[in-house]
Amino acid sequence: MSSSRHWIKSQHVWREALGRFEPAAVAVEGDRIAAVERPDAVPAGATLRDFGDRWVMPGLFNTHVHLDFSASKTPLRDFEAEDPSERLLRAAKNANTLLLSGVTTARDCGSQWQTLALARRPDLSPVPLPRLLMSGPPITVPYGHLHFMHGIVRNDRDIYAHIARIRKDGGRSVKVMISGGQMTPGSKPEDTVFGQDDLNLITGESRRLGLPSVAHVLSTESVRRGAIARFDSLEHCAYFDRHEDGRLYRNYNADVAQTARDNGSAMMANLSTAMPGFDAIYAKAESDRTPLEKHQVRQFETMVENFGKMLKLGIPMVCGNDAGVNDTPFDSTWMEVDWMIRGGQSPVEALRSATIGSAKALLIDESVGRIEPGYSADIIALAGDPLQAVSALKSPLYVMRQGEVVLGQAGVAA
Ligand SMILES: [Zn+2]
Structure with a gap:
């Protein structure tokens, strides 16, 4: 040897x-x-x-990407315009971009069934890929967030069948949309769409099969339920409420954050997502910003503050940036590390979050x-x-x- x-x-x-x-x-x-x-x-x-x-x-690790998405200003339109084979080609290219930017392990948090081929047969990829932990289509409800990826479940039997298929098709992660999402027309981020029993069943079955579980949680109630179900990681933790002006506001909930901490969930904060848009707003004088832009800036700053609060509480932070969505390219993982530091981590903590800390949330820290x-x-x-x-x-x-x-x-x- x-x-x-x-x-x-x-x-x-x-x-x-x-x-x-x-x-x-x-x-x-x-x-x-x-x-x-x-x-x-x-x-x-x-x-x-x-x-x-x-x-x-x-x-580096990136624990939250969407390989099928284009990272353009209109990722959903691009997704809809492409067929499954085109999306698969795009996904391979995106995964290669991650790798060449130093990301040797990535978890896909939602893509079409066909993209699982990258995890099943990386040897067939025309370009080198990072280690990929694919979630396949996220578990969602009819008309729920990213339902068009075909991960809709209606009962316990569907949930068991979905997780079994993920595993059989080469997946290594189970993703659930507990709340609605901003990207899916008709889906509301402030809505919580899965009950506690469903979520407990999903995390229980994932744990039994040794798969890391991950939940999309924008509403406060979705964070609470995800924490109670002990998901390995909670994504976004936005604590969103919709106010009478029709806008979403982040209302940090200390009790819910405490539950997440006590139950051992890690958090992926994706502070750096869609940064070019924020850069453009920050480049304007405050008096030139529209009311909507002012709101966006306030909510962005609240998000970073909330990250600091959850960090102080001792919630383990992992590195992910939702690459693939609006204006969030696959070579920008380093920006998330940058923002985790701006949000309160020391540089050593941030490096750990982007390596062994993320490995822990993916249940592979014994070997990666x-x-x-x-x-x-x-x-x-x-x-x-x-x-x-x-x-x-x-x-x-x-x-x-x-x-x-x-x-x-x-x-x-x-
Ligand atoms: Zn996502």
């Missing part, structure tokens, strides 16, 4: 246990990390990639998300220190996925 062993070394290798970068040499064998040693432990004549004083860390022996060889190298400036994550010099170099083969001189 020693002939297939090769080494990576650097003055700055992320050591999860220490919470800092340290000089180290990493031995890779096949798709696994075989050893982590002092830099001088590399045997003479070994195959070595020396990154010098560049920064080496585990590949650390540079340690036995872990999957998912490694990226950066030109700068991400603890000093998160933008170092923006364009990795090198990406290794499961032992295979997919970016930067010949790029960086030692």
